[in-house]
Amino acid sequence: MNKHAKSVLPEGAKARQVYLSLRDQISDGRFQDGQTLPGEQKLSEVFGVSRVTVRRALDALAASGLIIRRAGSGTTVSTAGQLDKPVAMNLATLMPQLVEMGQSTTARLLSFSYDAAPDFVSSALGLPNDEQVQIATRVRSTNHTPFSHLTTYVPAEIARNYSENDLATTPLFKLLERGGVQIKDAHQSVSATLAGPEVADALEVAVGSALLSLRRVVKDVDGNGVEYLAGLYRPDMFRLEMPLTRVGDGNARHWEPAIGKTHEEGA
Amino acid sequence: MNKHAKSVLPEGAKARQVYLSLRDQISDGRFQDGQTLPGEQKLSEVFGVSRVTVRRALDALAASGLIIRRAGSGTTVSTAGQLDKPVAMNLATLMPQLVEMGQSTTARLLSFSYDAAPDFVSSALGLPNDEQVQIATRVRSTNHTPFSHLTTYVPAEIARNYSENDLATTPLFKLLERGGVQIKDAHQSVSATLAGPEVADALEVAVGSALLSLRRVVKDVDGNGVEYLAGLYRPDMFRLEMPLTRVGDGNARHWEPAIGKTHEEGA
DNA sequence: TTAAGCTGTATTATGTGTAATACAAATTGC
DNA sequence: GCAATTTGTATTACACATAATACAGCTTAA
Structure with missing residues (x-):
């Protein structure tokens, strides 16, 4: 297989x-x-x-x-047995469903450093211009197949609440809340991009393949940015699923995400 | 700019x-x-x-x-004026924000036909195997620049409630509800793909460019599928924005999209 | 069986991406 | 001004992807 x-x-x-x-x-x-x-x-x-x-x-x-x-x-x-059902991201946890279901996913730490925040990070997080941030790049795999390439930027002060080793085992999310960060808002922006050589190598795809691109800015209750995530996902392994429900009447009729529901689509 | x-x-x-x-x-x-x-x-x-x-x-x-x-x-x-992506999709209307803001967008009908539903459409909508569907492909542009390539599949019976000309002017959404369809659920799946020759030509991008791919299945109150949408979007012209808020306590703590509602969580 | 259509294989040109090299023009620092 | 470094430009040569064509072998359907 x-x-x-x-x-x-x-x-x-x-x-x-x-x-x-x-x-x-x-x-x-x-x-x-x-x-x-x-x-x-x-x-x-x-x-x-x-x-x-x-x-x-x-x-x-x-x-x-x-x-x-x-x-x-x-x-x-002939795609019989070739295509896996993609890993879906759960909007309620912002984590791949496999992770929350406790299934085996492994994270490999590709790089780890403390450096000045790039402009787009400091502006998105609302940091001073030369703020030091922890920059970590991880690749997550399931069944020995990588599906995500994540680069996270966390203000150095916050990042000291967890170790380099924690990153390889625990989602950054839990590390932040474990460290006392009171997470409040997040803003995700989803787009698409082409795989460059390094990312292609890490995700085991061909250079020039299409990748799902996700940018996430997380802020705490005080409005301070605590995490900037730049994620690239293999489209054949990962999808962003969004169940929605139509609510309201007349002009106020609009869509609302159906969160709690387990909306099963074709398996 | x-x-x-x-x-x-x-x-x-x-x-x-x-x-x-x-x-x-x-x-x-x-x-x-x-x-x-x-x-x-x-x-x-x-x-x-x-x-x-x-x-x-x-x-x-x-x-x-x-x-x-x-x-x-x-x-x-020089990344100064590079990061602006004008068109964003509003999750509450499932339409590009430009459209609801009344800004100038034009839709061009590329193809229009009635045919048997492809397997992936009939299974997603829950239709009989050889059900007839209306298949329409449209390209939406703003400022003479195309940003989306949409192919919709609608059961023939429902599609007769609007004309071919309506498609070039009105979002399919409103056409369905105008025809008496009681929309209830939708399920969106977002991924990425590469531009093939036809799509690349329609969107005025190079063949092999990365595109945002969106699949949407819409069902009515009876659970009958009424629309299948396969949309392709230029990543330099379009992004999917998702504001989120962290709610709940303890183990029930989770994310909820902050759409339409203005911080009414009561917490 | 026959005809049609498809893949498999081979041939010969031709276009072009690539390398290697050299030199001119512009900028910066001494 | 002078030297060092950089980008801009041009040349030649080579490797290889591509195009165009032809034909053989296989499968299917009439």
């Missing part, structure tokens, strides 16, 4: 783009399991590249086990 | 890798605003590529406005 076979991505620029595009369409369901892909000739027309280039992309997909090619028959999608 | 710096990726494989690496280091603060980067010669040694390749990466960074190059002086980081 070699889930995430090593990604042997094509060297060429166009071939890699075709590969990434097809892989993406497979992983998010636009091409479903068992479905027959368009022929190589057809694909070369759609992507505007030669058939040789398409073949290089398909070679990589076949090497990853995502497709099965049969001469004369065609190329079919 | 967004420069609307389109992400111009270098064509070459190594050049793009250097570009992505440097962009990462800039965006997460390892290279801060105003800081002088290592020289091109030094960078070529660090990355193990030729100086020409480094220069191509720097060209792309300069075109994006992330760096400023001065002959004799060096290359400095």
Whole structure:
């Protein structure tokens, strides 16, 4: 059950783009399991590249086990046992559900230092310009597959309440509250970005893969910033789930997140 | 005042890798605003590529406005006017804030048809296998810049309550409720994906660019699926903002989205 | 069986990304 | 002013991805 076979991505620029595009369409369901892909000739027309280039992309997909090619028959999608159900983040805990369910996740500390806060951190947290912050980068994995790359910035004074070793075992969240920080507000901003070499290596994905990007600013009851999180998540391993309910009447009708509910979607 | 710096990726494989690496280091603060980067010669040694390749990466960074190059002086980081992302989605309306604020957004209908529902749609909406659905693809723009690519699936029976022309002018949301649909639940799943050829063309980005991916399943009071939305958003034009508040005590302490309601928790 | 369509394989050009090198122009510090 | 360092520009050469084409082998359906 070699889930995430090593990604042997094509060297060429166009071939890699075709590969990434097809892989993406497979992983998010636009091409479903068992479905027959368009022929190589057809694909070369759609992507505007030669058939040789398409073949290089398909070679990589076949090497990853995502497709099965049969001469004369065609190329079919084969994602059986390949795709994990993604880890979902629980809005109530701001932690991956696996973590709160006590399932095995491991965190690896990639870097750890105290340094002056970057501008975007100090401005977001409301810190003095040259405030010292603890900068830590961690990678979280489940089943030996990394799914998140987290860089946290915490004011040095607060960060002294826990050790470097704590970071590798306990979510930063609990460390802060354990240290007496009274957390009040958070603001999350979700976007997307491409995987650079270092992050790609840490998350075991191809350079240029799409990643979910999450920025989180956490403040305490006094309005002081206590944590800045820059997180990158593998889209095939992680999703942000948001159950919502329609409430109110007339013009006041609006959406509200349904927090407590265990809204089960297709497993 | 967004420069609307389109992400111009270098064509070459190594050049793009250097570009992505440097962009990462800039965006997460390892290279801060105003800081002088290592020289091109030094960078070529660090990355193990030729100086020409480094220069191509720097060209792309300069075109994006992330760096400023001065002959004799060096290359400095310039992230000053870079971090503004104009359009944000409001969680209470599930619409971009620009839309509800009445600002100028235009919607263009790319395709419109009635067809059998794809498997992932029928299973998500709870429809019979061969149910007919209306499939519409729209692109929304502001200031002549497209920011979202939306594909909606609506059961044919419900879709007959509005016209093809309505789709180009009115959010699907209001069309459904206007047609008597009693919307109750929604479930959103946010992830990231790569731009394929068609979407890239529609959103005016490079093929292989990172896009924010949003899947939304809307159901009525009877639990019947009434809308399936597959949305793709340009990360440089759109982000999902989520203000949160920490509520509860002890083990029941958790996060709640601070939407619409103004600190009425009673605590 | 036959025909059509697909993958597998091979060939030859051609375009282009990359490396290596050299030198000019601009800036800074001595 | 002079020297050192940096970016800007140009050259040549090479490796390789890409395009275009052709044909063989396999599978499916009529």
